[in-house]
Amino acid sequence: MPRCYCLWYKYHVRTIMDIFPKCSVCHQQFVLKGPAPYLLPCLHAVCETCVTSAAAGVISCSTCQREVNLTDTRLKKDAVRQKEIFHLTAKHRPTELLCTHEDDGNQAVCWCRECEELLCEYCQNMHSNFKLTRKHVLQNLSDFKPAVSNIPTPCSIHSHDSLYLFDRRCNILICGRCRFEDHADHEVEKVDVVAESILKQLDQHKTELATLQAHQQSNIQNIRRGTEITDTTSNTLTENIGHTFRVLRSQLDQREKELLNDLEGQTKATKTSLRTQLNTCEEASKKCSEVLHYVTKVLTYASQSDLLELESSVREATRAFLDTAETQTQDIPTAVFNTNGLSKLKSNISRFGAVVTKELKEEYARDRETQTEHDFMAEMEITYEKTIDDIKKRASETTHFLLGLLSECDVHLLKPDVLDKSMVLKCIHLKYDTDIVNLDLTHINTEGDLINSTSDTRSAGKGRLKNYWGTCSTIPLPLADCPQYWETETRVRLDKTLPREILILEVCVCAEGERDMTHYVARRPHAYSLTVRHCPTHKGICRITWKEGEEVLHLPDTIPNTAGASHTLHYGVVYDDARKKIVFIDVKENKVMSTLDNVDSSQPLWPIFGVYGAYKDTVSMRLVVGSDINMTEEKKGMIDKALS
Structure with missing residues (x-):
């Protein structure tokens, strides 16, 4: 017999045997002529051998780890499993079934349901010929199917x-x-009545169990999906944490370089000054030595007549030198490394960053509110070098002075007569994140502008955007509990007439997970966006504001759709996490385009910037932040009105 056939036969036999139920104690399969199965209270089966040989009369079910004391529980034979074993044997191992009618040892070929007997070929013929049994239904073992027998x-x-x-x-x-x-x-009832009642109960149990199992399967799927989401979230957060700390390390390295360069410059300047002083002192010392040396010679060799002749010359030379070369004690310059705030920096680093789960969101929100209040008060104290209590007491006297300080610090009061953090507008210092900009479609030039074309030199690196046409800020928006403001100035030159729905730019605020889901984020559920694109509805180029994937407002006729024309688009964005608002402003037209309410700030939001339409137009977007923003009274009034 070929070896491959032997292997197949062994595998086939083992597969068939795996179908048969097993004893929950010894794990041996039940067979038709083997030890009978007994039913445990947990509905698992145990063989007769294990029942009779149970140590100390206790059986432990290995399937569910339940122990059964046989002195307290009388086990019954498992009639259902016995019939299951008989059915499986008839289907998969029919050669083991022998005729039970005559017990002649012949191979059984069929089953009589009325007689509940196995019949060989001879008995089958006899069974079909007897008048009493000729109407019985005989089932071939190859077609044998389980059926409930109601023979008394x-x-x-x-x-x-x-x-x-x-x-x-x-x-x-x-x-x-x-x-x-x-x-x-x-109290006695007919068997069929009792059985019918039990069948109804069993059907009810089956329905309830099926419903429970469906819920459990749904829970299993949810748990598995949760595991996948957790893995995905973990991978994303791992990348984000790594990126964040790379940025921090880069900033620390940059700061270290700046300090070392500053120290090197100070050292060179100090050494140059000291070298000049040294040369001066050495020259003076040389002249002093020469005069002193000659005076010593005069005292040694000069006669009285020589002294009289030389006295005036020596006196004039000595006096002239003493008058012009006055001896001074030189102070040695010293320097120290200023580490003011180091303890606070270490404390901030130890508290920086948190992986917040859904269950901790409310607690995180409460902590965030406390933290931002502290941060705001601390910032005000540091910025103005006064305590908040002192500012409150003397607010009426120092309003104009405070406004001047605020203007110098890129922070503005929206209402001069209101000293309230909700009325403080911060022109925050955003930066393009050069580490994640999509270099396949865009780049940041040497002037720091975001351009809608690839760069000549494209460095590889992990974490870069693959789908989005642009980049985002280096850090998310801080939770400052006061309005924050930035602007973008975009130069657009149309090389061709734009076709249907071609994008020009996007200025957006979105959740971190939305940044690279598609080539623009306006249609994403956690995004608040301003896009400029060709609009098929108005047959021109429109400004469109979006909230959580839905269009909010169309403003047509942004620029003419004419090839060769150049335009500058200047937009401002106000983000107020306390009021849960985002405002988009047209700086050139000096008007509010759209105000979005009920902004979901439960997770950090990132400013994001996109430029589009390569080979059809040239788009160059510049960030206008901090002191570069021209904050006029009219603009402040417009922002105050939009936030009110």
Whole structure:
């Protein structure tokens, strides 16, 4: 016999045997002529061998780890599994079934459901010819299917009578004679009535269990999906944390270089000054030595007449030198490394960053409110070098002075007569994140502008945007509890007439997970966006504001759709996490384009910037931030009105 066939046969036999139920104690498969199965209270099966040999009368089910004390529990034979074993044997191992009609050892070929007997070919023919059994339905073993048998069971006491009644008090099946002899005063019902009632209960149990299993399967899918989401979130956060700390390390390295360069410059300047002083002192010392040396010679060699002749010359030379070369004590310059705020910096680093779960969101929000209040007060104290209490006491006297300070610090009061942090507008210092800009479609030039074309030199690196046409800021928007403001100035030159729905630019605020989902984020659920694009509705170039994937407002006729024309688009963005508002402003037209309310700030929001239409136009976007913003009174009034 070929080896491959032997391997297949062994595998086939092992697969068939795996179908048969197993004992929950010894794990041996039940077979038709083996130890009978018994039913445990947990509905698992145990073989007769394990029941009779149970140590100390205790059986432990390995499937559910439940222990059964046989002294307290009387196990019954598992009739259902016995029939299951018989059915599986008939289907998968029919050669083990022998004729039960004559017990002649012949191979059985069919099954009589009415007689509940296995018949060989000879007995099958005889069975079909007898008048009493010729109408019985015979099933070939190859077509054998499980079926419920309702053949009455003979009474063990009255062998000629069948068990067709059920005694509820004794909980046993009885015949008609038993009913009148030993069970006359008991509650008795027909077996079919009781069975029908039990079938209904079992159907109800089946329905309930099926519903429960469906819920469990749904929970399993949700848990598995949660595991996948957790892995995805973990990978994303790992990249974000790595990127954040790379930026921080880069900033620290840059600061270190700046300090070392500053120190080097100061060192060179100091050494140059000291070298000049040294040369001067050495020259003076040389002249002093020469005069002193000659005076010493005069004292040694000069006669009285020589002294009289030389006295005036020596006196004039000495006096001239003493008058012009006055001896001074030189102070050695010293320097120290200023580490003011180092303890606070270390403390901030130890508290920086948090991975916030959904369950901790409310607690995080409460902590955030406390933290931002502290940060705001601390910032005000540092900026103005006064305590907040002192500012409040003298507010009426120092309003104009405070406004001047605010203007110098890129912070503005929207209302001069209101000293309230909700009326403080911060012109924050945003920067393009050069580490993640999509270099496949855009780049940042040497002037720091975002351009809608690829760069001549494209450095590889992990974490770069792959889908979005642009970049975002280096850090998310801080939770300052006061309005924050920045602007973009975009120069657009149309090389061709723009076709249908071509984008020019996008200025947006969105959640971190939305930044690279598609080539622009306006249609994403956690995004608040201003786009400029060709609009098929108005047949021209429109400004469109979006909130959480839905269009809010169309403003047509942004620029003429004419090839060769150049335009400058100047837009401002106000983000107010306290009021949950975002305002888009047209700086050139000096008007509010759109105000978006109920902004979801439960997770950090990132400013994001996109430029589009390569080969059809040239788009160059510049960030206008901090002191570069021209904050006029008219603009402040417009922002105040939009936020009110």
